[in-house]
C-alpha cells in the first residue's frame with residue numbers, strides 16, 4: 001500500500017521537511033498550476049470574489065459532487081455546509097492569480113503548500129478549492145454548473161436541514177450510515193424560529 005504512496009511525488013505524507021519544501025517550490029510545474037501548451041478546451045470559467053483568481057475547467061460535469069456538513073467545513077467556510085465538485089487536476093487551469101494563492105493544511109497545521117490543503121485567494125481570501133493528493137474539490141459557487149448535486153455527508157453535524165431528497169450520510173459516503181430525511185423536525189436553537 002505504501003509502495004504506491006512513495007512513488008507518488010505529490011504525496012507528502014511521509015516526506016521530510018526538505019522534501020515537502022520541494023513540493024511547494026515545484027507546484028507551478030504541475031496541474032492545476034502549470035500552463036502547458038497542450039490543447040485545453042474550456043467549458044466553464046470561474047473566479048474568486050475580487051477577481052484576482054481566475055480559472056477554467058475543461059470537463060463538462062464534475063466527476064462527483066457533495067455537500068459536507070462536517071465541523072471543519074463549517075468553520076473553514078463560515079457556512080452551514082461545504083459544496084464541492086470533484087475534478088482531475090488537469091481538468092483545471094488558472095488564467096490569473098495563481099502566484100498569489102494562499103494555502104492551509106489542517107493536517108500539518110501549516111500555511112505551507114503541503115497536500116492535502118485548502119487553497120484560497122490571497123487578496124479576498126475566497127476559498128477556491130481543496131487540493132487533494134490526486135484530485136481537486138473545487139467550490140462550484142465560483143462557477144455555474146447545471147446540476148452538481150449528488151449527496152449530503154456528515155449529516156449529524158448539519159446546522160440546517162435541507163430536505164432535497166438526496167442521500168444523507170452520517171459521515172463519509174459508503175463508509176457510514178444513511179439517515180432519513182428530517183422534514184419539519186425541530187432542532188432547538190438552530191431552528192431559525194427566533
Ligand SMILES: [Zn+2]
Pocket residue numbers: 048049050051052053121122123124125126
Ligand atoms: Zn480574490
Ligand SMILES: [Zn+2]
Pocket residue numbers: 068069070071072073074082154
Ligand atoms: Zn467537511
